[in-house]
Amino acid sequence: MKPYGVNELRRKYFDFFESKEHLVMKSFSLVPHNDKSLLLINAGMAPLKPYFTGQEIPPRKRVATCQKCVRTGDIENVGKTARHLTFFEMLGNFSFGDYFKHEAIAWSWEFLTKVLEMDPDRLYPSIYGEDDEAFDIWTKEIGVAPERITRFYRDPETGECDNFWEHGAGPCGPCSEIYFDRGEKYGCGKPDCKVGCECDRFMEIWNNVFTQFNGDGKGGYEELENKNIDTGMGLERLAVVMQDVDSVFDIDTMKAIRDKVCELSGKKYEVDALDDVSIRLITDHIRSSTFMVSDGIMPSNEGRGYVLRRLIRRAARHGRMLGIDGTFLAKLSETVINESKDGYPELDEKKDFIFRVLTEEEEKFNKTIDQGLTILSEMIDEIKKNGQKELSGENVFKLYDTYGFPVDLTAEILDENGLSFDNDGFNKCMEEQRQKARAGRKTTNYMGADATIYEELDLSITTEFVGYDKLETESVISALAGVDEEDNLKFTEALTEGTKGSIIVPETPFYATMGGQQGDKGIIKTADGTFVVEDCVKVVGNRYAHVGYMSEGMIRSDEKVTLIVDKNNRMNTCRNHSATHLLQKALREVLGTHVEQAGSFQDGERTRFDFSHFAAMTPDELAKVEALVNEKIAEGIDVKTDIMTVEEAKKTGAMALFGEKYGEKVRVVSMGDFSKEFCGGTHVKNTADIVVFKILSENGVAAGVRRIEAITGTNVFAYYKKMEAQLNEAASAAKTNPSELTDKINHMQEQIKALSSENESLKSKAAKDAMGDVADKIKEIKGVKFLSVAVKGVDMNGLRDLGDQLKEKIGDGVVLLASESDGKVNLVSMATDNAMKAGAHAGNLIKGIAALVGGGGGGRPNMAQAGGKNPAGIENALNEAEKVLSEQIK
Numbered sequence: 001m002k003p004y005g006v007n008e009l010r011r012k013y014f015d016f017f018e019s020k021e022h023l024v025m026k027s028f029s030l031v032p033h034n035d036k037s038l039l040l041i042n043a044g045m046a047p048l049k050p051y052f053t054g055q056e057i058p059p060r061k062r063v064a065t066c067q068k069c070v071r072t073g074d075i076e077n078v079g080k081t082a083r084h085l086t087f088f089e090m091l092g093n094f095s096f097g098d099y100f101k102h103e104a105i106a107w108s109w110e111f112l113t114k115v116l117e118m119d120p121d122r123l124y125p126s127i128y129g130e131d132d133e134a135f136d137i138w139t140k141e142i143g144v145a146p147e148r149i150t151r152f153y154r155d156p157e158t159g160e161c162d163n164f165w166e167h168g169a170g171p172c173g174p175c176s177e178i179y180f181d182r183g184e185k186y187g188c189g190k191p192d193c194k195v196g197c198e199c200d201r202f203m204e205i206w207n208n209v210f211t212q213f214n215g216d217g218k219g220g221y222e223e224l225e226n227k228n229i230d231t232g233m234g235l236e237r238l239a240v241v242m243q244d245v246d247s248v249f250d251i252d253t254m255k256a257i258r259d260k261v262c263e264l265s266g267k268k269y270e271v272d273a274l275d276d277v278s279i280r281l282i283t284d285h286i287r288s289s290t291f292m293v294s295d296g297i298m299p300s301n302e303g304r305g306y307v308l309r310r311l312i313r314r315a316a317r318h319g320r321m322l323g324i325d326g327t328f329l330a331k332l333s334e335t336v337i338n339e340s341k342d343g344y345p346e347l348d349e350k351k352d353f354i355f356r357v358l359t360e361e362e363e364k365f366n367k368t369i370d371q372g373l374t375i376l377s378e379m380i381d382e383i384k385k386n387g388q389k390e391l392s393g394e395n396v397f398k399l400y401d402t403y404g405f406p407v408d409l410t411a412e413i414l415d416e417n418g419l420s421f422d423n424d425g426f427n428k429c430m431e432e433q434r435q436k437a438r439a440g441r442k443t444t445n446y447m448g449a450d451a452t453i454y455e456e457l458d459l460s461i462t463t464e465f466v467g468y469d470k471l472e473t474e475s476v477i478s479a480l481a482g483v484d485e486e487d488n489l490k491f492t493e494a495l496t497e498g499t500k501g502s503i504i505v506p507e508t509p510f511y512a513t514m515g516g517q518q519g520d521k522g523i524i525k526t527a528d529g530t531f532v533v534e535d536c537v538k539v540v541g542n543r544y545a546h547v548g549y550m551s552e553g554m555i556r557s558d559e560k561v562t563l564i565v566d567k568n569n570r571m572n573t574c575r576n577h578s579a580t581h582l583l584q585k586a587l588r589e590v591l592g593t594h595v596e597q598a599g600s601f602q603d604g605e606r607t608r609f610d611f612s613h614f615a616a617m618t619p620d621e622l623a624k625v626e627a628l629v630n631e632k633i634a635e636g637i638d639v640k641t642d643i644m645t646v647e648e649a650k651k652t653g654a655m656a657l658f659g660e661k662y663g664e665k666v667r668v669v670s671m672g673d674f675s676k677e678f679c680g681g682t683h684v685k686n687t688a689d690i691v692v693f694k695i696l697s698e699n700g701v702a703a704g705v706r707r708i709e710a711i712t713g714t715n716v717f718a719y720y721k722k723m724e725a726q727l728n729e730a731a732s733a734a735k736t737n738p739s740e741l742t743d744k745i746n747h748m749q750e751q752i753k754a755l756s757s758e759n760e761s762l763k764s765k766a767a768k769d770a771m772g773d774v775a776d777k778i779k780e781i782k783g784v785k786f787l788s789v790a791v792k793g794v795d796m797n798g799l800r801d802l803g804d805q806l807k808e809k810i811g812d813g814v815v816l817l818a819s820e821s822d823g824k825v826n827l828v829s830m831a832t833d834n835a836m837k838a839g840a841h842a843g844n845l846i847k848g849i850a851a852l853v854g855g856g857g858g859g860r861p862n863m864a865q866a867g868g869k870n871p872a873g874i875e876n877a878l879n880e881a882e883k884v885l886s887e888q889i890k
Contacts, residue, residue: 001117003243006235006253007342009116010066010091013233016111017064017093020103023664025059027068027089027344029295031304039304040070040292044090045230051096052171052211052228054459055540059663061098066091066235066343070288072307079281079318082247086311087288089235089343097226101176104208104229105137108178112206116242120144122181124195124202128163128174129153134210138176150195159219165209171224172215178206180241205241207232249280253339258283260335265322278318285315286329290336293354294347296598296612298704299361305703312358313365317406320369327362330355353594353612357704360614372405373413380417389418393425400426401433453481453489454539457504463544467509467520468641468682471565475505480557481545494556495531502545503531503555509565510546512538515657516600517577517681522565529553570682572604575690575712578639578671578683579629580607582693583708584655585675586628587611590621597657598705602681606696606711613706617698629693636688637672644668654678692716760798778810781882782889784838785813788878794819796865799828803863807832814840816881818853818874825853825868827877836861839890848884852877 004012014024028047032038041047044067050056051063067090077084095104112118125144127134129151138144152163166172179195179202187193187201195202211228213221239251249258261282262268267275292308299309312329319328333354341348379395391414399405407426414421461478482492482501495501503524510533513519519536524546534548546563555561580600587595591613599610617625643665650656654668656678669679671687684690691713701707711719727738736744779786787810794802799817806815812834819826827850829842843864850856850866852873857866 001119001242004116004239005243006089006239006251006339009238009242010089010235010343012115013066013091013111014064016115017062017107020062020093020107022062022064022093023060025063025065027066030068030070030292031295031297039307040072041067042069042071043067044069044092044232045094048094050540051094052230055455057459057542058096061096063094063096064092065094068291068344070292070307072311075310075314078284079277079279082249082280085236085248085284087284087291091231091233091235091238093229093231095229097228100212100227100229101134101137101208101210102141104210104231105134105142105176108206108208108231109142112178118180118241124148124150124179124181126150126152126163126177126179126195128161128176131163131174131176131210134174134176152196165211165230166215170215170217171211171213171228172221173210173212173227175210176208177204179203180205182241203237203241205233205238249283254283254287256339257286257332257335260332261322264328264331265319265324267322275322278322281318282315282322282332285311286332287336287340289315289329289358290333290347290354291340291344293357294344294350296596298357298612298702300703309361312361313368314406316362316365317369317409327359327366329358329362333358350596352592353596356594356614360704368403369405372399372403375399375403376405376410376413380414380419383419384417389420391419391421393422393427393429396421396426397429401429453491454504454541454543454545456491457541457543459541461504462506462542463504464507465509465511465544466507467511467565471509471522471567471570472563473507473509474560474562475507477503477555477557477559477561478506479504480555492557494554495529495550496554497529497550497552500549502547503561504543504545505561505563508536508544508546508563510536510544510563511565511570511573511682512536512544514538515679515681516580516602517573518601518603520565520573521569521604522563523551524555525562525564526553526555526559529555531555569604571684571689572713572715573602574682574684576602576604576607576710577681578687579633579690579693579710579712580609581669581671581675581677581679581683582629582632582687582690583607583609583625583710584611584677586625586632587613587708589628590624591617598702605715606709608707608709610701610705610707612704614704616700617706622695622698626693626695632671632674633687633690633693635672636686637674638686639683640670641683642668642670649678652676694719760801774806774809778813779882781886782838784835784840784885784889785810786816786882786885787813788816788818788881790818790820790874790878792820794826795821796826796828796867799826800863800865803828803830814842814845814885816845816878818878820871820874823869823871825855825871825874827853827855827857827866827868828863829859829865829881830863831861833862839888840885841888844888845881845884849877849880852880 018024028041030041032041033047035049038046044065047067048063051058069088069090070086072086074084075086078086112123113120125138127138127149135149138149139146152161154161154164163175163177165175182201182203184201186199188197188199193199193201209230211230212224214224215221236248236251240248243251245251248254258269258279261279267279269279270276289308289311297304297308299305299312301309315329334351337347337351376399379391383391396407396410399410400407411421457479466473480492480495480501480503481489482495482499483489489502510520510522511517513536520533522533524531524533530551530553532548532551533546537545537547539545580602584597594612596612597609598612601608645664646666649666649668652668654676666678667680668676669683670676694711694716696709696711698706698708727741731738731741734741734744734748774787774789777787777789787806799819803815803817807830812832814835815830817828827846829845831840831842841861843859843861846864846866847858850868853868854870854873855866855868858864
């Protein structure tokens, strides 16, 4: 048995199953595709769910993958043990209604014993207790002694069994696992130590799931007509066995990261137990973070972005605990990329982007943790002042949720101060947050895809798109669905005038909404009726649903129809789509190659393009991008489309949208040497057809994601026509002509500024006159001067100015002003330095009286303000202020 490295094991697995006529597919993105039940891909079979359910037809009946996965359910244990990981790779071979138990078991044994040359005497299969078929295959066909096979039965109380895979109602079946005996040194020493023991001696390395039943969720099972194979084998676990090391943190790829952590921190592994926890945690978390960012996930405060943020911040904090100064995660990520790019070349392609995201988030956290320490220090002072010994769970949760301050660090600092926190209260807050998250998650069926009536159709009913070269074609209706009185979509034999519904045909020139490009509009005609197509969408089973309403007559199922796409709308959409390709390339030229598509939208009106970038674009950058796109439009470059394999396309330098599912063949759209992208959308024949390109806006939509909205062609002319009309209207309102409008506006602004200044002076004088001489209104409270005055018609700005003047007039002390203006109340309080030293606090003073005027507010010790809705309470508020101030003064 040779100590193969992780990358070599992955290649050997692929080569073996290619020899068994499997299609080797690259790992799917960690971001689930059309599966709202998962935040992140957490198992090898997860991205293949639609193939198992029949919702989609697989590219081949035999498939093999090495799927990157992230699980964070036991994140708190990562680092504390050498077993737990958040990121792992799952090898899998899958059969969709093709081979079954005999081949799956035989090939798993062949790969382990022949290709990897494992000692058969160290391999122990397990089966579901009642699966005699699997037992016979292992004993009679493979030749494993019966006593070496472990049967696992259902728990008599719960009915559960580790060797029977099921998830509620739906496809399910027994499993057969293969365990490797690592030797007595990893065992527990008990005489009955065997397969299934909790110790580390017998390690599960292969799991064959035989999906042969359809369960009703109540213990009833029916045989499936088409049985499937779902195999899972953890690549890291396999490497542990092959390399004969203690844990996953010792295998070649992870040891390289672990060693880099030690190099940066100056620490040694397996010297200090607490240091080891941090070293393992960082080693794991930087892998997850690197792969998540490469798949376009950005740190945020919700969903998968929150998972990423938590991983990065945990790693950054443990780096501090190891004594690493400054930012370091990008340096570690470079090691991750170097170790994993053999299987995931996109890591190397995106490394600059990955480094930048990690560094920016790490820098944010460094600021956050300092802020959290300050806030926690204030909380500690407060509870000590009140003679308490426990910080509330609400405050701990606030530190954790709002400021990203780790709970364990809060507990550690509290302990150093002889304090603790309300753990039950914190857990209650956490549970409330989880409930909100669960409530926000969409309900799905067993396999995660939203159920629709289209799943009821026979799999033979599909749609072929023929609209790249023509906008009109004839076809026959395969299925009709109409909206009933209760607004439910149901299959029907006919649609009549005024009815809403959808039509499916075998061939269509209508493009269905995909890849950001919106579906075509148009009409479907028969001899007796016309159906107006308002949208075209792709539904399960590679079918195109033409959505709209009957404008006249009737359409029947199986009837011959003519489908006609709206030519103008298609042309405008093509202009916008082709311009988006030019825009992406122009952005990469002007801003840098870190720019990648994060989302897009094109219809007949505009294009919207979301892209990765960390700052608002400057006017100069926007001008350069717009000019470059228009330059390429003016060059009149032919737009060429080629169909090739994914690998051939990549060799041409074509850009792919990462995370998108691609078949064996892809369309590559080229605009000369300037732009080359994977794209299934429709485009102009020549860039000159776009006519002109105009950027309307640029703004941020998420952390590290910017958005540009733009228009093309006739929409640009319409835009400028509207702008011209608005310019003429504005000039008319300003009593000038368009060419002199700017000068007129500048002159008017100067006049407004002068009049405003004069108005403020008059209001200030009026307020002073209304107050009269305030000297006799100054009171002394415990040696601190206090002046409270009520005035009328003064706004908040005026009150602040007045407060500054009165504060200067009394020298040292506290000023409180109240004004009734337009039926509302404004309050302003100010305190001088000496007054604050005596205990005065303007913010708490306002806080103590604001309720009496029907409002709320507060502020700093030296200045605070509030608003209210009850002018009748002003007098009571001013009286109460004396009591509040008296309590403040020491």
